[in-house]
Amino acid sequence: MATATVTVSSILTTTITAASSAASASSTNNVTPQGGILEHVMPNAYSSSNPITLFIIQAGIIIILCRLLHYPLSYIGQPRVIAEVIGGIILGPSVLARIPGFKDAIFPTASIPVLNNVANLGLILFLFLIALELDVRLFTSNWRVALSVGLAGMVLPFALGVGIAYGIYHQFPSENPLNFGVFALFVGTALAITAFPVLCRILAELRLLSSSVGVTVLAAGVGNDVVGWVLLALCVALVNNASGLTALWVLLVAVGWVLFLVFAVRPVFHWVLRRTGSIQNGPTQGVVALTLLLVLTSAWFTSIIGVHAIFGGFLVGLICPHDGGFAIKLTEKIEDLVGALFLPLYFALSGLNTNLGLLDDGKTWGYVIAVIVIAFAGKIIGGTLAAKANKLVWRESLTIGVLMSCKGLVELIVLNIGLEAKILSTKTFTMFVVMALVTTFATTPIVKGLYPPWYQKKLEAWKRGEIDWDGKPLATDEASPSGSGCDLDNTKIRRLLVYLRLDSLPSLFTFISLLGEDKEEAAPSTDQPQTDNAVQSPITRSRHIEVHALRILELTERTSSVMKVTEADEFSRRDPVVNAFKTFSQLNDVAVSSSVVVAPEDAYAQTVISSASNQDSDFVLIPWSEVGSNTEDQSIPFHVSSQDRFSGRSHLDFIQHTLSKAVCNTGIFIGNGFSGIAPVEKARHTLPRRLSTISLRSGKETAHLPVTDKSHHVLLPFIGGEDDRAAFHFVLQLARSPLVTVTIAHLNWTSEAGNDEVTTVVAESSTETKEAVRTEITAQDASLLSSVQSSLPSNLVGRVNFTELSVSTGTAVSKAIELATEKVGQNPRNAGDIIIVGRRHAKFSGAASSESDMGKTIGVLGEKFVSSGLRASVLVIQAPEAK
DSSP states (O other): OHHHHHHHHHHHHHHHHHHHHHHHHHHHTOOOOTTGGGGTOOTTOOOTTOTHHHHHHHHHHHHHHHHHHHHHHHTTTOOHHHHHHHHHHHHTTTTGGGSTTHHHHHSOGGGHHHHHHHHHHHHHHHHHHHHHHOOHHHHHHTHHHHHHHHHHHHHHHHHHHHHHHHHHHHHSOOSSOOOHHHHHHHHHHHHHOOOHHHHHHHHHHTTOTTSHHHHHHHHHHHHHHHHHHHHHHHHHHHHHOSSHHHHHHHHHHHHHHHHHIIIIIHHHHHHHHHHTTHHHHOOOHHHHHHHHHHHHHHHHHHHHTTSOHHHHHHHHHHHSOOGGGHHHHHHHHHHHHIIIIIHHHHHHHHHHTOOGGGOOSHHHHHHHHHHHHHHHHHHHHHHHHHHHHTTOOHHHHHHHHHHHTOOHHHHHHHHHHHHHTTSSOHHHHHHHHHHHHHHHHHHHHHHHHHSOHHHHHHHHHHHTTSBOTTSOBSSOOOOOOOOOSSOGGGGOOOEEEEEEOGGGHHHHHHHHHHHTOOEEOOOOOSSSOOOTTOOOOOOEESSOOEEEEEEEEEOOSSHHHHHHHHTHHHHHHHOHHHHHHHHHHHHTTOEEEEEEEEEOGGGHHHHHHHHHHHTTOSEEEEEOOSSSSSOOOSSOOOOOOHHHHTTOHHHHHHHHHHHHTOSSEEEEEEOSSGGGOOOOOOOOOOOOGGGTTSOTTTSOOOOOOOOSOOOEEEEEEEOOSHHHHHHHHHHHHHTTSTTEEEEEEEEEEOTTTOGGGGGGOOOOSHHHHHHHHHHOOOHHHHHHHHHHHHTOOHHHHTTEEEEEEEEOTTTHHHHHHHHHHHHSSOOTTSSOOEEEEESOOGGGGGGGGGOOHHHHHHOHHHHHHHHTTOSSEEEEEEOOOOO
16 A cells, blocks of 8 residues: 555656646747737847747848938939948948947847848849840941950959969958869959949930940950859859869759750740740739749759859840740839849848958958059050950940949848859958959049040031040031011921920920921913823922921839830830831821930930930920829820919929020920810719619710811010010011911000119029010010011912000019910811910019929910910920020
């Protein structure tokens, strides 16, 4: 019994002990409290089972810091990668990580693998986008100059890199023993490579993409990038495989994978794209999923054979077609997530691995400076000599060399691969990161100094044979007439620049047809009897009007936007808005040319001004946006209110800047029912009573009958000044069309207002003095009216009417509105009436302080006509600024 009692007691004791141990273990290994901060868990606490909380904090800090740094750097033309790397350096051991507890609180060592995985996934996708951006056709179409500049820009820096690698290898030995040949290969590749994506953005910002410099650099950059990635793949294969035979097998398998992608996967992939209509209509969601699956599969395969995963993603990008804009449309699907989230994480990690504190002695800084000098010298010397050998001038050649020295984000990717493969130590990695930052940072300011816009214009004129090398003209054009006399032919518009917008095509079509109405019809031939079927001589023009259509697409920071710039010639040929305008102009016997320019929104005004100057235009016609913005939606024309249409800040700035630097007469056209198409009001689903039992969607829209009355009435309130004189001559050219009738109302100031009122405008600066002179009413205005009225051609006498109104400063606007109410909009069935007005008038300068933004843009009188609710369009004209 005693024995049994002891046995039972021992069993109970053992059980209780085991239960206590289990409970203790259970409490020790308990899951993370689900209450979070409510259970006193710090929000930045890292948990391997739930790493997302700390990851969100890390990503938020990185993205916010990079954006804040990029804001000031963007004003000096620096790419975003500079801000991202500097942000990483600030967060890393060089700055903030020196604060006790910062690294453990925000970037603990255990959390870095999670951050690294997300960043590397983004890197794979980014290399895929880089390959999409590389259009091999650019290389093949310029292969001679691309091959020479690309090879010279790689061989010399590669050789110099191998030379300095010897000193770095022995002075800063790596923690991982490495063969010097592999180290030299890596350093040579790092110094020979060029950052194609950053290069595209720099060229786009400097507007050099379509120049000889831009085409040469881009073509050479394509080949340079491909060769650089091949060398880097070779280097990684050699590092990852100790045996040379194994490395050879790795390279052979990699080559086999490339051939498999090109000859097996590519044809099937392209067949699927055509089968699904993705080339014609853009990638479907299924095609996007298939493409990403190919990217990840290729990245996985190259990773398991000993080559970095990024090469797999890069290869898939190379087999994607550029036909039909597929590459651009696919890029648009994924670029924002990659650029906004993944890339900042990756380059911030580069900064976290950069410790400027390791550059702590003169010898180290000596090597840093040497690496920077070699990076510049190798690329600049090689690229410059090769470009000069292709018959470019020295300054162009030197600019090409400087651009080829840009390292940017591609260099940082290479360096991170070297650090990851333990080719570079942390110290040597930091040295090369400094080199990458310096070369990238310096590229834009050096190019701006070497190849400024004034030099580009001079070089273009010299190549066209217009000037000699000293800038002296070789041939002088005939002096253009002043336009102050009564000879109407002298003031006729011969060359017109039209800013094309999709929403303004109807009004532009009508304007072109009216300006081109200078026809001469030959009488029927008298050599044969007249019959009903007699053939008349063809209608001819005394001289064709030349119209240049300018289409501007917005350039953004997106990769897809930059890709559009590199394919601008294709856009010029295929753009539907341009082609519609060309077709209409040809049908109306108008000589037409066109160009599509991809430019940042703040450069729209300068683009228009430069085009007008290059085309030697007599007149620039700019339609006001129907939606109040510079951008446009080509698929759905959204309705906006009048207030929104005329208050868009970006559009107002564009118009103001264009007018402030105008090089010829410029007109701002604000359409309202012109060309017979009434403004579209917001649709309301209402049913007429007689159809109240019919469904809204069951009825058919009534067909719009053709406009039978194609006439237009034009009203010109003439006050005086240079702008009004320019408007006066424009109206007389419109009057040549038999479809146009004109009323010219001379607003004559009464004696109590007095001409001395003009003298009350106090000019406090030279600019204000010029403005007063240009808008002052002079005897020239009265003589112009009287001389034209007395010598009006017979074909215009019945259609051009002159009238005179006596006004004062206080009544001028109201009387002008009353006159417009009487003269325009009286025939609701015609093709639309126009009020044409000069922009600047000294009589209204006293009210300048109370002007709205719209009034400051198109003038006080122009704004009053627009806001008056009249059924007429308004054209505001400004004469060119004084030289």
